[in-house]
Amino acid sequence: xxxxxxxxxxxxxLQCNVIAExxxxxxxxxxxxxxxxxxxxxxxxxxxxxxxxxxxxxPLVQELTQIKLDLKSLTVDSVFVxxxxxxxxxxxxKIVIDLSESISIGDTVNVxxxxxxxxxxxxxxxxxxxxxxxxxxGVGFESIPHNLGKTWFPCIDDFTDRATYDVIGTAETGxxxxxxxxxxxxINNGNNTTTWHWNIPYQIPTYLASICIGDYVExxxxxxxxxxxxxxxxxxxxxxxxxxxxxxxxxxxIIEFFETxxxxxxxxxxxxxxxxxxxxxxxxxxxxxxxxxNGGTSSEYLYTHELxxxxxxxxxxxxxxxxxxxxxxxxxxxxxxxxxxxxxxxTFLDEMRTTHKDVLQxxxxxxxxxxxxxxxxxxxxxxxxxxxxGSTVVNxxxxxxxxxxxFDAMTAYMTNDTIAYSSRSSEELCDFLTAYTGIDMxxxxxxxxxxxxxxHFSIDSINVNEEGQEYIIDIWFKQKFKGFDFLANDNILxxxxxDENFILFTDTIHFSGKTGHSVKVYDxxxxxxxxxxxxxxxxxxxNDATTDNYSYFSEPMEYTFPSTYxxxxxxxxxxxxxxxxxxxxVEPDSLVNPIEGLKLSPxxxxxxxxxxxxxxxxxxxxxxxxxxxxxxxxxxxxIDSIVILYRENAADEWKSxxxxxxxxxxxxxxxxxxxxxxxxxxxxxxxxxxDIKDDxxxxxxxxxxxxxxxxxxxxxxxxxNYELKLFxxxxxxxxxxxxxxxxxxxxxxxxxYSGIHLVEIFEAGKLITSKKIIFTD
Numbered sequence: 001x002x003x004x005x006x007x008x009x010x011x012x013x014l015q016c017n018v019i020a021e022x023x024x025x026x027x028x029x030x031x032x033x034x035x036x037x038x039x040x041x042x043x044x045x046x047x048x049x050x051x052x053x054x055x056x057x058x059p060l061v062q063e064l065t066q067i068k069l070d071l072k073s074l075t076v077d078s079v080f081v082x083x084x085x086x087x088x089x090x091x092x093x094k095i096v097i098d099l100s101e102s103i104s105i106g107d108t109v110n111v112x113x114x115x116x117x118x119x120x121x122x123x124x125x126x127x128x129x130x131x132x133x134x135x136x137x138g139v140g141f142e143s144i145p146h147n148l149g150k151t152w153f154p155c156i157d158d159f160t161d162r163a164t165y166d167v168i169g170t171a172e173t174g175x176x177x178x179x180x181x182x183x184x185x186x187i188n189n190g191n192n193t194t195t196w197h198w199n200i201p202y203q204i205p206t207y208l209a210s211i212c213i214g215d216y217v218e219x220x221x222x223x224x225x226x227x228x229x230x231x232x233x234x235x236x237x238x239x240x241x242x243x244x245x246x247x248x249x250x251x252x253x254i255i256e257f258f259e260t261x262x263x264x265x266x267x268x269x270x271x272x273x274x275x276x277x278x279x280x281x282x283x284x285x286x287x288x289x290x291x292x293x294n295g296g297t298s299s300e301y302l303y304t305h306e307l308x309x310x311x312x313x314x315x316x317x318x319x320x321x322x323x324x325x326x327x328x329x330x331x332x333x334x335x336x337x338x339x340x341x342x343x344x345x346x347t348f349l350d351e352m353r354t355t356h357k358d359v360l361q362x363x364x365x366x367x368x369x370x371x372x373x374x375x376x377x378x379x380x381x382x383x384x385x386x387x388x389x390g391s392t393v394v395n396x397x398x399x400x401x402x403x404x405x406x407f408d409a410m411t412a413y414m415t416n417d418t419i420a421y422s423s424r425s426s427e428e429l430c431d432f433l434t435a436y437t438g439i440d441m442x443x444x445x446x447x448x449x450x451x452x453x454x455x456h457f458s459i460d461s462i463n464v465n466e467e468g469q470e471y472i473i474d475i476w477f478k479q480k481f482k483g484f485d486f487l488a489n490d491n492i493l494x495x496x497x498x499d500e501n502f503i504l505f506t507d508t509i510h511f512s513g514k515t516g517h518s519v520k521v522y523d524x525x526x527x528x529x530x531x532x533x534x535x536x537x538x539x540x541x542x543n544d545a546t547t548d549n550y551s552y553f554s555e556p557m558e559y560t561f562p563s564t565y566x567x568x569x570x571x572x573x574x575x576x577x578x579x580x581x582x583x584x585x586v587e588p589d590s591l592v593n594p595i596e597g598l599k600l601s602p603x604x605x606x607x608x609x610x611x612x613x614x615x616x617x618x619x620x621x622x623x624x625x626x627x628x629x630x631x632x633x634x635x636x637x638x639i640d641s642i643v644i645l646y647r648e649n650a651a652d653e654w655k656s657x658x659x660x661x662x663x664x665x666x667x668x669x670x671x672x673x674x675x676x677x678x679x680x681x682x683x684x685x686x687x688x689x690x691d692i693k694d695d696x697x698x699x700x701x702x703x704x705x706x707x708x709x710x711x712x713x714x715x716x717x718x719x720x721n722y723e724l725k726l727f728x729x730x731x732x733x734x735x736x737x738x739x740x741x742x743x744x745x746x747x748x749x750x751x752x753y754s755g756i757h758l759v760e761i762f763e764a765g766k767l768i769t770s771k772k773i774i775f776t777d
Contacts, residue, residue: 149206329390453483656765664731710749
């Protein structure tokens with residue numbers, strides 16, 4: 001017992017030491033002020049590099065006796081401190097340098113490391129060779145920690161230690177070396193080599209430093225910015241040089257877009273260098289995939305995403321990998337939102353809606369769970385949650401503050417003297433926005449940034465009273481939460497009121513918790529006619545757990561509402577209609593009176609709203625599938641019979657409506673004969689439970705002859721309203737009929753059916769049994 005206890009304790013302490021070693025950063029004790037990186041030799045044939053790096057450093061603690069640096073998979077030749085050679089150890093990607101005497105806060109030390117070798121790279125990040133080209137990508141998706149500055153120079157490799165840089169590289173004359181910052185000099189060494197000297201005067205983390213080597217052609221331009229003229233350098237392979245103008249045709253407008261919304265461009269040049277893979281937002285020298293420089297604008301979003309990082313990620317950096325949404329979520333938002341300015345609001349809205357649907361449907365599956373965008377596990381740092389959900393959170397924040405205040409606040413954040421060129425956390429962004437706007441942002445950040453999952457908001461009901469020259473409108477609303485047990489507070493949401501002439505009037509409501517009630521009073525000068533409908537977030541500004549959109553109809557047509565899995569078929573219409581379809585990615589309200597064997601979807605439902613004139617006649621198609629992360633928790637086996645249930649409003653009970661299933665048990669569509677305003681949900685009957693429950697009636701159902709050459713007789717235990725559906729062996733519905741009696745004949749001889757088919761029998765919308773029928777020739 002004692003030995004076992006001691007062993008377990010020893011293992012525990014060993015694990016703690018290993019964890020501490022992994023998580024501790026050299027930057028905890030010393031700060032790098034300036035790097036001078038000199039790569040003397042880049043051998044693309046042997047795929048090796050050779051060079052030295054000099055680091056000017058300041059201690060952060062008293063009596064420091066060792067300096068630790070990160071360096072990965074290279075060979076250290078020697079180490080000097082203040083020009084004196086020093087002993088060191090090098091293992092587990094750490095150089096530990098023993099000092100001749102301790103140093104303390106206020107001291108300055110010069111550390112110079114000579115090294116060579118074959119640099120590390122993973123599938124994406126690291127230092128790569130590609131034919132006669134070489135380049136680095138500053139982070140790795142697989143490596144933890146993700147920072148990979150250490151693959152080509154010794155450094156303090158984290159997100160918070162920031163320094164200025166000189167990057168000096170030597171290559172065969174005729175080749176070009178690019179890096180971040182300004183080109184200070186090129187030196188012909190007289191031995192068929194040329195040395196290139198680049199300088200970055202701004203303090204940046206190590207992962208944003210860069211170097212590229214190869215046969216490049218430079219495309220030059222200048223952008224007249226809001227403060228300065230900004231040089232533009234785009235380096236490409238000679239074969240791609242003619243494509244630059246076409247691929248970057250909108251670059252000037254995109255730069256202007258960023259400057260007018262987030263402040264002046266924060267670095268000395270705008271730079272892109274073509275690389276075999278990418279893209280990576282190195283400061284003023286973005287590694288950009290050669291394939292994207294194709295003469296067209298198909299990858300415009302990609303260079304926009306990377307350019308936005310000059311503000312979000314480079315000027316202000318996430319302080320930890322767990323807060324990567326501050327870099328990638330904002331950049332993803334920017335790469336969607338710029339399209340509103342460059343193209344149209346509809347273009348932006350379509351892409352944001354598609355992104356949002358993908359998040360709600362797939363992010364928790366792809367990333368292995370529901371995660372908050374802040375404090376995300378490092379295994380999914382670069383996953384869909386940080387990028388795509390992060391972008392939807394930014395979009396929601398924009399609506400929460402309003403466009404004008406949002407952009408004013410973010411410009412102030414980016415240009416704040418203590419924030420610019422530093423690393424920040426989500427909490428610090430929250431505190432800044434609270435102080436700047438005068439709005440307490442903690443409830444918003446608690447719900448949208450710090451909590452997994454997504455809030456869901458809906459209107460429960462409204463009541464309109466006309467009193468003199470005023471309309472008094474009571475609105476009741478409620479909140480659910482997808483993926484987490486939480487309720488958001490201090491919510492600000494738009495509600496749009498619509499009158500019979502389709503005139504829209506939009507206002508905001510404020511509420512906290514599970515339910516809310518708001519009373520709105522409008523004089524008739526403000527709201528000239530009585531509203532007959534209220535819709536929450538009609539213009540899709542809040543990315544809650546819904547995907548929705550609306551359309552106007554003036555004639556018969558088929559229309560699929562994007563990202564909702566719902567299609568409407570307007571068969572007759574002599575007046576105008578307005579219809580919105582909302583796909584809610586949360587469970588519907590439960591049955592008031594539970595029914596054994598009937599299970600509602602635990603994951604999603606629909607709400608169809610709008611102005612439906614009396615002349616409209618419409619049916620609707622609802623999609624179901626056990627794949628695509630849709631209904632796999634609802635439909636779990638072939639014994640589950642899928643149906644649609646309907647209710648008019650939240651006070652109503654779910655009930656069956658006339659419908660037809662097209663497809664097999666696992667995937668297909670359900671056609672509802674008449675679409676009415678209200679809520680719809682998928683549900684399944686467990687046919688084993690239903691069969692057991694109704695065993696007496698089922699045993700008294702006679703079906704004959706079987707086999708049959710066409711006509712089938714049905715005799716039931718009691719008089720009722722029975723719906724019969726005939727399916728082939730692929731689950732496709734072939735025919736249906738109604739028997740409103742205790743018996744009846746289904747005449748199918750003229751249909752010439754052959755082989756084994758299935759008949760499902762429903763009573764009052766409820767499946768009571770299914771039987772195999774054999775048709776003979």
